[in-house]
Each structure stands twice: as structure tokens, then as C-alpha cells.
Amino acid sequence: xxxxxxxxxxxxxxxxxxxxxxxxxxxxxxxxxxxxxxxxxxxxxxxxxxxxxxxxxxxxxxxxxxxxxxxxxxxxxxxxxxxxxxxxxxxxxxxxxxxxxxxxxxxxxxxxxxxxxxxxxxxxxxxxxxxxxxxxxxxxxxxxxxxxxxxxxxxxxxxxxxxxxxxxxxxxxxxxxxxxxxxxxxxxxxxxxxxxxxxxxxxxxxxxxxxxxxxxxxxxxxxxxxxxxxxxxxxxxxxxxxxxxxxxxxxxxxxxxxxxxxxxxxxxxxxxxxxxxxxxxxxxxxxxx
Numbered sequence: 001x002x003x004x005x006x007x008x009x010x011x012x013x014x015x016x017x018x019x020x021x022x023x024x025x026x027x028x029x030x031x032x033x034x035x036x037x038x039x040x041x042x043x044x045x046x047x048x049x050x051x052x053x054x055x056x057x058x059x060x061x062x063x064x065x066x067x068x069x070x071x072x073x074x075x076x077x078x079x080x081x082x083x084x085x086x087x088x089x090x091x092x093x094x095x096x097x098x099x100x101x102x103x104x105x106x107x108x109x110x111x112x113x114x115x116x117x118x119x120x121x122x123x124x125x126x127x128x129x130x131x132x133x134x135x136x137x138x139x140x141x142x143x144x145x146x147x148x149x150x151x152x153x154x155x156x157x158x159x160x161x162x163x164x165x166x167x168x169x170x171x172x173x174x175x176x177x178x179x180x181x182x183x184x185x186x187x188x189x190x191x192x193x194x195x196x197x198x199x200x201x202x203x204x205x206x207x208x209x210x211x212x213x214x215x216x217x218x219x220x221x222x223x224x225x226x227x228x229x230x231x232x233x234x235x236x237x238x239x240x241x242x243x244x245x246x247x248x249x250x251x252x253x254x255x256x257x258x259x260x261x262x263x264x265x266x267x268x269x270x271x272x273x274x275x276x277x278x279x280x281x282x283x284x285x286x287x288x289x
Contacts, residue, residue: 028071035149037157038176039183041080044097044159046070048145056164057104066110066120069099069161070145074117077159084173085109088130095129099161099168107134109170139167177209188219199223200232207238230259230267234274241277246285253278 028047035042049071054060061067069075078094096117098110111129114122145163152158155176161168184202191198199219206216216239223232237252256274260267 030072031147033147033149035152035157037083037149037152037172038154038174039081039180040083040174040176041078042083042149042157042159042172043078044075044147045077046075046097046145046147047072049163050144051142051164057101057166061101063101063103065100066123067099067101068117068119069097072119074098074112074114074119074123076115077111081174081179084175085130085170086132088132090130096123098123100131101136105135107136107168108132109134109168134168134170136166136168138165141165177211180205181212194226196223196226196229196232199226200235203232203235203239207235207242210242213239213243228259230256230263230274231270233259234270238277241281241284244284244288246281246288250278250281250285253281 026047028049030045031048032043032045034044047070057063075097076094077097079090079092081092083090083092090111094115095111096114098112098120100108100110102108109130109132112123113127113129114124117123139162142162142164145161148160148162150158150160150169156171156173159170159172161170184205188198188202200223203216203220203223206212206219217236220232220236220239224236233252234256237249237256240246240252241249253274257271257278260271260274
């Protein structure tokens with residue numbers, strides 16, 4: 001009898017484990033939102049509750065208590081690089097995202113190093129990375145809590161929380177050039193030794209920024225050393241012209257036009273720009289003299 005009972009219990013437990021979990025609609029569905037600012041990915045994971053005819057601020061979300069800034073698990077935010085919020089530096093990483101609404105007009109943004117919390121259960125204030133003051137604004141009614149990214153520029157953007165008739169806008173800034181330059185250097189350190197194009201791409205970026213001129217010359221010489229072609233020769237000509245070294249730039253311009261005959265199909269894309277630059281640089285050389 002004991003053997004039978006044991007076998008039955010084992011069979012029953014295996015049967016339960018094998019049962020399919022139904023996928024059902026959630027009262028507060030999960031949302032994952034990612035936006036890129038510069039080269040920085042900002043991702044927020046949250047569950048979105050509805051108002052459902054309830055009084056939200058001061059009731060459902062009490063004043064004077066930490067709030068998960070969503071529903072169910074604590075909201076999480078991740079930054080792929082360092083960012084700045086107001087005057088605070090935020091290291092790259094993932095954080096729990098809380099709001100502390102002191103009252104109707106004085107709120108605090110809280111980023112906390114604890115992860116995997118259910119709501120605010122186990123929240124430890126000593127693990128806060130930042131606690132920054134913000135003032136919410138009145139807004140149009142939003143039945144469902146919603147995060148969005150607004151006013152995104154190459155170096156900044158705003159993460160906006162809307163729920164019921166309140167809106168909270170959090171400015172995020174990134175140091176794009178420093179991060180891009182680090183990313184470029186990391187990529188160049190691991191690039192294939194015969195890949196001339198990756199050095200050319202890096203130089204083109206520095207040309208557009210008009211910065212790190214000596215470093216750009218070093219990289220373009222490496223590119224040309226791997227394989228000389230019209231494109232990297234043209235980039236070096238532009239680098240020299242950028243420093244008003246027009247004699248050398250014009251010589252390289254001519255060389256780029258000659259090398260373009262080896263790759264006429266690709267050269268056509270740049271031909272007019274290269275030829276126009278030669279005319280412009282001749283005028284600037286004459287003016288300089």
C-alpha cells in the first residue's frame with residue numbers, strides 16, 4: 001500500500017509540473033521600452049496599472065511613502081553607458097526605479113541598487129544611488145500608466161511618466177563624444193588587421209566633429225597602410241584641408257581622383273564632392289597667400 005501511495009504521489013506531482021500555464025490577460029500588463037540617446041540605450045521595464053475609477057494620488061499612491069512607479073515588481077531602468085540626471089552622474093547599469101511623492105507637488109526620483117524586489121517589499125533606503133527632487137505637472141488624463149521618451153536630441157532626452165492627470169519629466173543627458181570615442185577605440189583594438197575601412201569610419205567621425213586631429217591622422221595613415229584607395233586618400237586630404245594645409249590636401253585630392261578610376265562605381269557617389277573641394281581649396285590657398 002505504501003509503495004502504491006508513493007507512486008501515486010510522484011505521478012500526481014509530475015502531472016502538475018507538466019501542466020501548461022495559461023497565458024491570460026494581466027490587470028497591469030508588462031511593458032519594456034527602449035530608446036537610444038546618442039549611443040546610449042535607456043531601457044525601462046514596468047507594469048502598467050489603470051486608474052479604474054480610483055482616486056490615485058494621495059490614496060492609491062499614498063503621499064509620504066515610497067512607490068514602485070508602476071505595479072507588481074519594482075520598475076527597473078537600465079543605462080548602457082554613464083548618464084547624467086540633473087547634476088548627478090549615473091554609472092551604466094540597471095537600477096530599481098522608485099518615486100517618493102512627499103505631497104501633491106513635491107516628488108523625489110529614487111534610483112536604488114537593489115534588484116528583483118516585488119514592489120517596495122524589502123526596499124532599503126541605504127541602497128539608494130540617488131534621490132532627486134522633482135515637481136510633477138498637471139496633464140491630460142491617462143487611464144493607463146505610461147512612460148515615454150520625449151524631446152530626444154543627440155545628447156539629451158526626457159523620460160516622461162504620465163498617469164491620471166499627473167506628468168513627471170526626467171531629463172537625461174549623455175556625454176556622446178567621450179562615449180563614442182571610447183567605443184571607437186575599443187572597436188579598433190579588436191578589429192581585423194586587414195580591415196582598412198574601420199579606421200576610415202573612425203576618421204570620418206572625427207572629421208565631422210572637427211576634433212582629435214592628430215589621432216585622426218594616425219588612424220588614416222593606418223588605413224592607407226593597409227590598403228590605399230580613393231576613399232581613405234580623400235579623408236586624409238580633408239584632414240589636411242581642415243588645418244589649412246591646402247597644398248598637401250590638393251595633391252591628395254588629385255590622387256583620390258586617380259584612384260577613383262579603380263572603383264568607378266563607388267567613386268561616382270563622391271566624385272562631385274571631391275572635385276568641388278579641389279576648386280574651393282584652390283581659392284582658399286590663393287586667399288591665404
